[in-house]
Amino acid sequence: MIDWQRIHELRAEIGAEDFAEVVSLFLEEADDAVLRLLPGRPADMLEADLHFLKGAALNLGFADFAALCQAGEHAAAQGSTDIDLGHIRACYDASKTAFEAGLDSIASRRAAG
Numbered sequence: 001m002i003d004w005q006r007i008h009e010l011r012a013e014i015g016a017e018d019f020a021e022v023v024s025l026f027l028e029e030a031d032d033a034v035l036r037l038l039p040g041r042p043a044d045m046l047e048a049d050l051h052f053l054k055g056a057a058l059n060l061g062f063a064d065f066a067a068l069c070q071a072g073e074h075a076a077a078q079g080s081t082d083i084d085l086g087h088i089r090a091c092y093d094a095s096k097t098a099f100e101a102g103l104d105s106i107a108s109r110r111a112a113g
Contacts, residue, residue: 001098006061023103026060027096034092037085046083047076057095065095 011019033049050073057066068091072083 001064001095002102003061003063004102007102010060023060026056030056030092034089037089039081039085041081043076043079043081046081047073050076050088053092060099062092062095062099065091
């Protein structure tokens with residue numbers, strides 16, 4: 001679900017302080033974009049939101065979520081709005097929960113070590 005190798009690489013590339021800022025910004029913007037994934041939205045708007053979410057998710061290691069966004073983005077690019085948006089939103093919620101729990105675990109290990 002989460003590509004922890006990507007998380008460690010990103011944190012090493014940009015440093016702990018900037019990593020925390022990137023995470024905060026990603027979660028804020030992703031939360032907003034996910035809320036817009038509603039039935040009845042035009043395909044072009046779904047495509048744009050799913051494209052944004054895919055890119056951000058790949059950058060922050062949300063592998064399963066990124067894959068769902070990519071599939072939805074491709075469908076929306078073809079004009080389809082028959083996309084399981086509920087499944088995409090649920091995957092985001094599960095990914096976010098797993099990510100936050102993993103970050104808490106990493107922080108606890110660093111504090112203890």
